[in-house]
Amino acid sequence: MTTDGIIERAQFNHHTILLAEDNDDDVLIMQSTFRKAAVPNPLQVVGDGEQAISYLKGQGQYSNRQQFPLPVVVLLDLNMPRKNGFEVLGWIRQEPNLKRTTVHILTASSRTVDVQRAFDLGANAYIIKPSKVDALVEMVKAWHTFSQYEAFPTH
Amino acid sequence: MIPPAESELAKQILNLKQGDHLCLFYDKDPAEQMPALVPFIQEGLSRDEQFIYIADDQTVEELTGRLEKDGIDVAKESDRGRLKLWTRRQWRQPGELSSDRKSLQVRQFVNEAMGAGFRGVRFAVEMTWTLGPDIAVQQLEHWEATINMIFVPDFPGRIICQYNRSRLDPDVMLAALHTHPLAILGEDVCSNLFYQAPLILDGSGHSHGNGNASDLSAARVEWMISQLKRARLAERERETLLQQQTELLNKLAQEANQRLAAIVESSDDAIISKDLNGIITSWNRGAERLFGYQAEEIVGRPITILIPQEHINEEPGILKRIRHGDRIDHYETVRRCKDGRLVDISLSVSPVRDVQGRIIGASKIARDITERKRSEQALREAREQLARANSELELRVQERTAELAETNSQLEAFVYSIAHDLRAPLRSMQAFSTMLVDEYAPHLDEKARHYAQRIAASAERMDALVLDLLAYGRVARSEIILDTVNVHAAWTSALCQNEQTIRDKNALVEVTSPLPTVRAHEATLGQVLANLLSNALKFVAPGAVPRLRFWAEERPEIVRLWIEDNGIGIAADHRDRVFRVFERLNPRYPGTGIGLSIVRKGVERMGGRVGLESTLGQGSRFWIELLKA
Numbered sequence: 001m002t003t004d005g006i007i008e009r010a011q012f013n014h015h016t017i018l019l020a021e022d023n024d025d026d027v028l029i030m031q032s033t034f035r036k037a038a039v040p041n042p043l044q045v046v047g048d049g050e051q052a053i054s055y056l057k058g059q060g061q062y063s064n065r066q067q068f069p070l071p072v073v074v075l076l077d078l079n080m081p082r083k084n085g086f087e088v089l090g091w092i093r094q095e096p097n098l099k100r101t102t103v104h105i106l107t108a109s110s111r112t113v114d115v116q117r118a119f120d121l122g123a124n125a126y127i128i129k130p131s132k133v134d135a136l137v138e139m140v141k142a143w144h145t146f147s148q149y150e151a152f153p154t155h
Numbered sequence: 156m157i158p159p160a161e162s163e164l165a166k167q168i169l170n171l172k173q174g175d176h177l178c179l180f181y182d183k184d185p186a187e188q189m190p191a192l193v194p195f196i197q198e199g200l201s202r203d204e205q206f207i208y209i210a211d212d213q214t215v216e217e218l219t220g221r222l223e224k225d226g227i228d229v230a231k232e233s234d235r236g237r238l239k240l241w242t243r244r245q246w247r248q249p250g251e252l253s254s255d256r257k258s259l260q261v262r263q264f265v266n267e268a269m270g271a272g273f274r275g276v277r278f279a280v281e282m283t284w285t286l287g288p289d290i291a292v293q294q295l296e297h298w299e300a301t302i303n304m305i306f307v308p309d310f311p312g313r314i315i316c317q318y319n320r321s322r323l324d325p326d327v328m329l330a331a332l333h334t335h336p337l338a339i340l341g342e343d344v345c346s347n348l349f350y351q352a353p354l355i356l357d358g359s360g361h362s363h364g365n366g367n368a369s370d371l372s373a374a375r376v377e378w379m380i381s382q383l384k385r386a387r388l389a390e391r392e393r394e395t396l397l398q399q400q401t402e403l404l405n406k407l408a409q410e411a412n413q414r415l416a417a418i419v420e421s422s423d424d425a426i427i428s429k430d431l432n433g434i435i436t437s438w439n440r441g442a443e444r445l446f447g448y449q450a451e452e453i454v455g456r457p458i459t460i461l462i463p464q465e466h467i468n469e470e471p472g473i474l475k476r477i478r479h480g481d482r483i484d485h486y487e488t489v490r491r492c493k494d495g496r497l498v499d500i501s502l503s504v505s506p507v508r509d510v511q512g513r514i515i516g517a518s519k520i521a522r523d524i525t526e527r528k529r530s531e532q533a534l535r536e537a538r539e540q541l542a543r544a545n546s547e548l549e550l551r552v553q554e555r556t557a558e559l560a561e562t563n564s565q566l567e568a569f570v571y572s573i574a575h576d577l578r579a580p581l582r583s584m585q586a587f588s589t590m591l592v593d594e595y596a597p598h599l600d601e602k603a604r605h606y607a608q609r610i611a612a613s614a615e616r617m618d619a620l621v622l623d624l625l626a627y628g629r630v631a632r633s634e635i636i637l638d639t640v641n642v643h644a645a646w647t648s649a650l651c652q653n654e655q656t657i658r659d660k661n662a663l664v665e666v667t668s669p670l671p672t673v674r675a676h677e678a679t680l681g682q683v684l685a686n687l688l689s690n691a692l693k694f695v696a697p698g699a700v701p702r703l704r705f706w707a708e709e710r711p712e713i714v715r716l717w718i719e720d721n722g723i724g725i726a727a728d729h730r731d732r733v734f735r736v737f738e739r740l741n742p743r744y745p746g747t748g749i750g751l752s753i754v755r756k757g758v759e760r761m762g763g764r765v766g767l768e769s770t771l772g773q774g775s776r777f778w779i780e781l782l783k784a
Binding site (some may be wrong): 028029036071079108109111129131132133 | 581
């Protein structure tokens with residue numbers, strides 16, 4: 001981000017969305033769903049917690065910010081190897097440059113303890129993935145429309 | 156006024172004998188005579204003796220009034236002839252007083268009375284009639300001497316002559332004192348020391364006559380000497396009697412003392428007495444046994460020898476309360492024995508008084524309570540031990556419970572994790588098969604689409620199974636604490652869970668309010684009702700509109716919740732199997748076969764029962780029973 005101030009609605013669609021998800025099937029489904037929902041935002045995917053942190057830090061292969069821009073929203077799964085969603089969230093929230101990043105937990109887990117812990121750690125939203133594909137597409141469409149009106153703090 | 160029945164005077168009056176002749180002196184008021192006369196009269200009347208009263212110093216009316224006030228029924232007794240109240244005129248014939256004639260008159264009265272059936276006669280004469288000018292003292296003396304001749308021992312008559320000191324001359328009084336063997340003075344009947352034996356009478360009725368003066372004096376001397384001897388004899392007899400009584404009393408007192416002493420000696424308790432300075436004055440065998448000191452070595456020494464230093468302040472306080480007249484009961488303290496040992500005792504102290512009631516010391520009873528204190532201590536220790544063991548046990552239980560809870564939550568997490576991992580591929584299967592159909596529709600024929608659908612359906616079924624297994628696990632394993640649950644709330648939750656199905660099928664659901672409160676676990680009850688509701692909605696004839704009723708039946712102490720449907724019903728011989736896990740009676744309808752086993756497990760864990768009534772083809776009525784809240 002180079003501009004100051006809040007991201008304008010018209011600008012939102014240009015910004016990257018980072019998906020952190022370890023299950024390949026779910027990644028495939030999510031990509032297909034984004035297409036079906038006609039979400040124009042570029043989608044970047046990382047497969048585990050450590051990769052997510054590397055991406056956000058701009059480490060290693062992710063140092064190229066042209067190719068791997070900082071995301072406007074992080075869609076974060078909880079159950080990931082090598083650092084799970086909670087750890088990633090915890091790390092984000094104590095990083096001075098990243099602590100206000102919008103993080104939406106996207107998971108199949110409806111367990112109360114998971115919900116509570118996610119909000120305790122500072123998640124901005126907790127989305128429970130619907131099982132049926134149709135419902136998933138509807139949800140993503142709605143989420144995208146809604147997000148265009150959200151205010152996202154600049155990094 | 157009558158003196159109280161057993162007054163001294165009345166007793167003495169009642170001790171008089173037949174033939175007694177008495178004078179009674181009173182100061183001035185005739186009423187003073189009554190205390191003596193009334194018992195005299197009453198006794199006479201009660202012994203069937205006639206009574207003749209010559210009233211002179213008071214009128215007959217006055218006398219009557221006084222006698223009646225003292226309880227003598229004058230009218231009745233007069234009517235019966237027993238009581239005669241006469242005036243002077245009725246008593247004395249006119250003319251000079253003649254002793255001979257008077258004595259004849261008296262004897263005549265007595266004979267008449269005896270003839271009439273009386274046992275005797277009593278006379279009471281108020282002697283103021285002697286105030287008449289025609290009576291000389293000598294005549295009176297002679298008259299009284301004559302009376303003495305008539306009234307001898309065993310003569311069936313007695314007489315009291317009453318003299319008013321304020322109205323009669325000293326000469327008359329002197330004459331009375333010389334001539335009456337007995338005198339009633341104030342409260343007593345006295346033997347009259349001044350009585351002189353009847354004087355020698357000559358025919359003229361005068362006291363001296365022609366008798367030899369020195370003979371008279373000699374007789375008088377003789378008389379006086381014999382009176383003195385008699386008096387002294389009576390005195391000695393009384394002294395002897397007194398001495399005997401005193402000896403007897405002393406003997407009795409000694410015996411009583413010995414008995415008491417024996418009791419004190421034989422007592423197991425230590426009985427000690429001390430004076431008000433705290434000096435020991437007595438020491439029984441019990442005390443010897445308890446404290447070790449012999450009586451000889453400790454009597455006369457201060458009680459403080461026994462008191463250990465820490466308790467020395469008790470003694471002044473004890474003495475103070477004793478002086479005040481207070482007792483001290485069961486005071487627990489410590490004392491020191493001869494050998495230096497300390498002993499726990501229970502002390503009772505009471506004041507000792509002399510005959511005048513003054514407090515002269517204290518009596519202490521000490522009981523050895525060492526044994527008792529020991530068992531009290533043992534009991535205390537046992538209790539403490541028990542309390543310690545209890546709290547240890549509680550601690551262990553708490554630890555175990557925590558461990559169990561930990562294990563349980565670990566198990567919970569494990570199960571959930573497995574379920575989660577099982578459901579992920581199912582989601583993929585379902586998603587990809589849908590995506591296949593969506594994205595490759597033009598390339599797929601009917602059959603291909605059908606295959607894809609079946610993949611999706613399988614995935615869904617397995618997902619349902621995983622969810623039901625999860626639910627069963629929760630219901631079977633989770634901590635259920637029963638609380639007061641509003642059935643309405645649980646029913647609402649069940650409705651929500653089935654909302655989509657109700658809408659899709661246009662189902663009619665009828666609820667009878669109000670719904671009661673039960674003792675249950677809200678989440679579990681919600682799950683149970685949701686499952687029953689889901690079944691009722693599912694198992695209807697194809698195309699039929701489900702119609703459901705939900706109501707509560709109140710019975711003593713329990714509530715029965717009913718869910719009735721218009722579904723396909725259950726055959727009689729299948730009714731028992733329907734609640735078993737994985738039991739699916741009708742594979743044409745989707746289901747995991749776990750739903751009803753969840754219902755039964757959940758209801759049982761809430762302490763209730765479950766059952767059903769059904770007829771094949773005519774719907775079912777499921778019921779669950781729970782305790783009333």
